[in-house]
Amino acid sequence: SVLRAVREMTVAGMACGVLLTPYIAYQYQKLHTWSFVKSNGAFELYLGNVPDFQGVLTLDLFRKYHPMANADEYRAYRDMGEKAYIASRAAVFFETFDPVRFAGLSLRRCLHFFFLFPGLQAGSLLQHLAYSLRGLALLAYAAVVFRRLRPLDGLIYAYIFTFAMPFCFMGMMYRYSFPIVPVAAILWARVVWELAAHVKGRLVRPSAR
Numbered sequence: 790s791v792l793r794a795v796r797e798m799t800v801a802g803m804a805c806g807v808l809l810t811p812y813i814a815y816q817y818q819k820l821h822t823w824s825f826v827k828s829n830g831a832f833e834l835y836l837g838n839v840p841d842f843q844g845v846l847t848l849d850l851f852r853k854y855h856p857m858a859n860a861d862e863y864r865a866y867r868d869m870g871e872k873a874y875i876a877s878r879a880a881v882f883f884e885t886f887d888p889v890r891f892a893g894l895s896l897r898r899c900l901h902f903f904f905l906f907p908g909l910q911a912g913s914l915l916q917h918l919a920y921s922l923r924g925l926a927l928l929a930y931a932a933v934v935f936r937r938l939r940p941l942d943g944l945i946y947a948y949i950f951t952f953a954m955p956f957c958f959m960g961m962m963y964r965y966s967f968p969i970v971p972v973a974a975i976l977w978a979r980v981v982w983e984l985a986a987h988v989k990g991r992l993v994r995p996s997a998r
Contacts (some may be wrong), residue, residue: 923970
């Protein structure tokens with residue numbers, strides 16, 4: 790029932806709150822500002838949308854813009870402190886914001902999240918093929934069980950797309966999509982099961998006549 794669903798969602802939300810609150814409080818104690826888990830989210834947004842790169846994180850981008858690979862950026866980070874440094878880079882993002890370019894980069898990042906291997910360096914053909922399986926699982930599953938999709942299937946897709954959405958707006962790396970790999974593997978298992986059952990049914994039917 791609707792009431793039961795609301796109750797379960799409320800309980801789940803409270804459980805998440807209990808788990809996250811200590812870390813949020815720890816960040817506030819360290820940074821002296823409130824931040825919801827991802828304290829450098831604004832910097833990631835800036836980094837993934839710098840004007841001279843194409844939305845996917847590369848070694849060249851890190852060398853030019855990231856404090857861990859660029860000495861000038863590190864000194865700015867050290868002298869300004871994390872809070873001020875992130876705020877300054879967020880200001881650059883908003884000053885240079887182009888909605889058309891941002892939408893194009895977001896679409897590109899979405900494709901990379903699910904299908905195109907966004908390695909820091911050029912990957913092998915095997916890496917590209919293996920990486921694309923996580924996105925192809927969503928398409929194959931929907932195609933095979935389209936007429937028998939259940940509410941649970943909708944929740945699975947909602948989980949995947951809700952998790953993926955933030956990475957469609959900031960710089961992409963292949964490791965960001967790792968958490969959906971187990972779910973994609975389960976979807977592939979169901980696809981194989983359904984196809985095997987279909988083939989078995991076609992083979993058994995003529996002999997049963």
